[in-house]
Amino acid sequence: MQGHHRKYLLQTFGCQMNVHDSEIIAGILEKEGYVPARDPEEADLILFNTCCVRENPERKVYGRVGDLKRLKEKKPDLIIGICGCMVQQEGELEKIKEQLPHVDLVFGTHNIHRLPELLHQVEAGIKHAYEVWDEEREERDGLVEGLPVKREGDLKAWVTIMYGCDNFCSYCIVPYVRGRERSRPFEEIIAEVTELGREGYKEVTLLGQNVNAYGKGLPEKVDFADLLAALDRIPGIERIRYTTSHPRDFSSKLIKTIAASRKVCEHFHLPLQAGSDKILRKMNRGYTSRRYLDLVAEIREHVPGSSITTDLIVGFPGETEEDFQATLDMIRKVEFDSAFTFIYSPRRGTAAARMPDQVPEDEKRDRIYRLIEVQNEISLRKNEALKGRVVEVLVEGESETNPALLQGRTRTNKLVLFAGDRDALYGKLVDVRVTEPQTWVLKGELASGGEPV
Numbered sequence: 392m393q394g395h396h397r398k399y400l401l402q403t404f405g406c407q408m409n410v411h412d413s414e415i416i417a418g419i420l421e422k423e424g425y426v427p428a429r430d431p432e433e434a435d436l437i438l439f440n441t442c443c444v445r446e447n448p449e450r451k452v453y454g455r456v457g458d459l460k461r462l463k464e465k466k467p468d469l470i471i472g473i474c475g476c477m478v479q480q481e482g483e484l485e486k487i488k489e490q491l492p493h494v495d496l497v498f499g500t501h502n503i504h505r506l507p508e509l510l511h512q513v514e515a516g517i518k519h520a521y522e523v524w525d526e527e528r529e530e531r532d533g534l535v536e537g538l539p540v541k542r543e544g545d546l547k548a549w550v551t552i553m554y555g556c557d558n559f560c561s562y563c564i565v566p567y568v569r570g571r572e573r574s575r576p577f578e579e580i581i582a583e584v585t586e587l588g589r590e591g592y593k594e595v596t597l598l599g600q601n602v603n604a605y606g607k608g609l610p611e612k613v614d615f616a617d618l619l620a621a622l623d624r625i626p627g628i629e630r631i632r633y634t635t636s637h638p639r640d641f642s643s644k645l646i647k648t649i650a651a652s653r654k655v656c657e658h659f660h661l662p663l664q665a666g667s668d669k670i671l672r673k674m675n676r677g678y679t680s681r682r683y684l685d686l687v688a689e690i691r692e693h694v695p696g697s698s699i700t701t702d703l704i705v706g707f708p709g710e711t712e713e714d715f716q717a718t719l720d721m722i723r724k725v726e727f728d729s730a731f732t733f734i735y736s737p738r739r740g741t742a743a744a745r746m747p748d749q750v751p752e753d754e755k756r757d758r759i760y761r762l763i764e765v766q767n768e769i770s771l772r773k774n775e776a777l778k779g780r781v782v783e784v785l786v787e788g789e790s791e792t793n794p795a796l797l798q799g800r801t802r803t804n805k806l807v808l809f810a811g812d813r814d815a816l817y818g819k820l821v822d823v824r825v826t827e828p829q830t831w832v833l834k835g836e837l838a839s840g841g842e843p844v
């Protein structure tokens with residue numbers, strides 16, 4: 392078999408969709424006979440699965456691949472590859488050819504299934520095996536079905552339920568690089584999750600850029616709520632999560648389905664992005680701050696004890712101090728459990744990049760510091776309210792920061808650290824009493840009883 396005993400190093404940038412694509416890429420490579428390498432020196436193939444949502448990771452890829460030129464001179468058989476969202480951008484392939492001519496392999500987000508063929512071409516001495524389909528191609532649909540997957544763990548699994556996005560938020564490049572929205576067939580998802588339950592996985596996270604739009608365009612009349620209700624009945628799986636949810640498409644039916652389910656976790660990640668209606672309109676988000684607050688109220692009424700987290704962008708073009716204050720105001724009103732905060736950076740090819748009134752960098756930085764300060768206070772306050780409470784935790788193993796402790800997450804997706812026997816508890820749901828809540832983590836101890844929250 393070609394590539395037998397050859398070693399690969401795969402580096403992933405970006406979101407969970409990319410992380411899961413990398414699991415598929417690793418699965419394909421291992422089927423081709425490759426084994427993981429520990430470092431670049433011993434690798435025969437170095438592959439970068441890239442992201443283009445922000446500028447920084449993109450610059451990093453150019454820097455790292457540029458640095459590999461020297462290694463390639465020492466080891467001419469080394470295969471260097473770039474794949475993922477970055478290469479789907481208009482003009483990117485030309486830029487790679489010009490600036491990184493030592494790259495052997497390039498493939499896009501729609502060409503993952505073609506990796507073995509492209510790899511064989513490179514191994515056979517073809518200099519540049521490049522294949523990037525544009526979004527007009529139709530054949531890509533369903534092409535990842537049946538590809539091998541090398542999952543990162545044996546407890547939690549990612550399951551893609553839809554591809555692409557039709558929303559065209561004005562700052563976002565995703566619809567251009569991941570294509571239009573397509574839902575995976577209902578039965579295929581059920582079959583994959585049933586198999587995961589049989590294999591011993593305890594938690595699944597359903598992936599899509601906008602999972603709430605699931606079902607549109609499928610021949611059967613099903614929506615995301617129907618999918619969750621069906622997955623809730625699958626044996627073995629204890630927790631169901633999903634990402635990302637667009638607040639505009641979050642229906643009352645979905646909230647009620649989640650409230651009635653046993654396994655769907657009480658964690659709602661609802662990207663707000665901005666608090667000012669003027670900015671939300673310019674972002675093309677399709678909701679107002681009022682609608683968002685109503686949604687939060689409805690969730691809290693039907694799913695008490697749930698956590699709500701968000702994504703926020705500061706410094707969108709035209710954002711005034713008053714608009715920024717509206718974001719702070721929303722944070723205080725909603726009281727998010729936590730927030731991912733971003734400084735707006737223009738992405739080539741998006742509508743927002745061409746908007747006037749770009750906010751100066753120092754102003755953006757000042758705003759994000761103020762934003763983080765307010766949010767951190769709220770996160771700490773919310774976690775402190777859990778002191779003395781018992782939470783249900785899925786034990787994931789040793790803590791990444793303190794191997795003397797175990798770590799796991801609550802159903803509300805809060806990280807919990809506590810002392811315990813790893814071998815006895817790994818993969819189990821345990822009750823932990825919160826003793827020391829902090830901004831980012833809950834420290835606790837195993838509890839012998841009490842009501843999980």
Ligand code: SF4
Binds near residue numbers: 557
């Ligand atoms: S919903 Fe908006 S932000 Fe999310 S992927 Fe689609 S266009 Fe991008």
